[in-house]
Amino acid sequence: MPGLLVADSLKAYYFTKRAVVRAVDGVSLEAEDGSVLAVVGESGSGKSTLGVALAGLVKPPLRIAGGSVYFKGRDIYAMGDEELRSIRAVGLAIVPQFAMDALNPTARVRDLIRDIIASHRDSLPIDEEDVYRRAQERALQIGLPKWVLDRYSVELSGGMRQRVTILLSTLLNPEVLILDEPTSALDVVVQRLVIQYLQDLMAERAVKSMVFITHDIATARQIATEMAVMYAGQIVERGPAESVIGSPLHPYTKGLMSAIVEPGASIKRAKLEGLSGEPPDMANPPKGCRFYPRCRYRMPICEREEPPEAEVGGIKVKCWLYAGKT
Numbered sequence: 112m113p114g115l116l117v118a119d120s121l122k123a124y125y126f127t128k129r130a131v132v133r134a135v136d137g138v139s140l141e142a143e144d145g146s147v148l149a150v151v152g153e154s155g156s157g158k159s160t161l162g163v164a165l166a167g168l169v170k171p172p173l174r175i176a177g178g179s180v181y182f183k184g185r186d187i188y189a190m191g192d193e194e195l196r197s198i199r200a201v202g203l204a205i206v207p208q209f210a211m212d213a214l215n216p217t218a219r220v221r222d223l224i225r226d227i228i229a230s231h232r233d234s235l236p237i238d239e240e241d242v243y244r245r246a247q248e249r250a251l252q253i254g255l256p257k258w259v260l261d262r263y264s265v266e267l268s269g270g271m272r273q274r275v276t277i278l279l280s281t282l283l284n285p286e287v288l289i290l291d292e293p294t295s296a297l298d299v300v301v302q303r304l305v306i307q308y309l310q311d312l313m314a315e316r317a318v319k320s321m322v323f324i325t326h327d328i329a330t331a332r333q334i335a336t337e338m339a340v341m342y343a344g345q346i347v348e349r350g351p352a353e354s355v356i357g358s359p360l361h362p363y364t365k366g367l368m369s370a371i372v373e374p375g376a377s378i379k380r381a382k383l384e385g386l387s388g389e390p391p392d393m394a395n396p397p398k399g400c401r402f403y404p405r406c407r408y409r410m411p412i413c414e415r416e417e418p419p420e421a422e423v424g425g426i427k428v429k430c431w432l433y434a435g436k437t
């Protein structure tokens with residue numbers, strides 16, 4: 112069965128005056144019913160750009176430069192604005208990175224909830240009281256006090272605002288939920304609550320599929336069923352989370368994972384410990400494999416030609432070491 116959300120050779124580039132930044136450059140992935148797909152990668156690898164491109168929220172200077180995104184089999188970039196708007200919040204929702212800083216400061220949380228209800232009342236049978244009740248219950252689940260609904264976002268701490276964005280985005284039970292660094296402002300205890308909350312939503316099938324973007328492998332590991340590793344705008348390895356974490360194939364993933372033994376380890380640290388060199392300039396990436404300059408297994412072909420994606424033991428890996436070894 113095809114995934115609920117499918118990216119096929121997706122390219123999303125920033126067309127700036129100075130350069131074309133190829134932030135997402137040929138990404139294919141599937142978010143399946145019942146799965147939580149973690150997208151991990153170091154800073155600047157294109158995770159957030161992928162997130163907004165998957166959600167259909169591309170704005171200049173970012174443009175779709177190729178490929179497609181399908182939500183339940185329908186190409187979202189072939190949809191009209193109206194149709195795309197109608198699936199927001201109920202079909203395909205996103206909590207963008209830094210969403211907590213973008214909350215309207217002149218609205219109470221209750222007003223934000225009312226706006227969400229109002230924008231879907233025409234297309235959905237919504238019982239307003241039910242939604243507020245659900246908001247109250249769910250607020251408690253993620254450690255937010257009841258009074259939070261009556262406060263303005265400026266009156267809340269960063270961690271509270273971050274949880275409010277999660278609450279708002281899950282309010283109408285979207286089928287697919289994309290979360291971009293959703294726990295970055297939370298301490299470990301609250302982070303656990305939020306992860307548990309998201310897992311409960313999956314178990315209740317209130318949400319059917321999640322894409323969880325993070326640079327923190329320990330957090331990804333707590334929730335992911337599938338994992339995709341991003342490097343310089345591309346996915347170099349994807350498959351069942353346990354396999355990718357426990358027995359990675361791509362030299363980049365191997366470097367990352369070898370450094371990650373204790374909880375709380377992030378890709379930033381892993382980079383320091385397990386990998387030398389820097390990721391490439393995305394305005395001018397290497398011609399062949401993008402990881403080639405840093406790779407200790409590199410071969411002559413890696414410099415010349417982009418590796419194909421091979422499938423080995425359930426993992427899809429974009430590396431010449433595995434080409435033809437399917």
Ligand SMILES: Nc1ncnc2c1ncn2[C@@H]1O[C@H](COP(=O)(O)OP(=O)(O)OP(=O)(O)O)[C@@H](O)[C@H]1O
Nearest residue numbers: 125127132134153154155156157158159160326393
């Ligand atoms: N508005 C923009 N104009 C030009 N380039 C941009 C813009 N926004 C992002 N980029 C570039 O696109 C690339 C990918 O950025 P992106 O924010 O998607 O990375 P990320 O993996 O989410 O990083 P982080 O872990 O820091 O959130 C980077 O090289 C970044 O500099």
Ligand SMILES: [Mg+2]
Nearest residue numbers: 158159160208
């Ligand atoms: Mg980001």
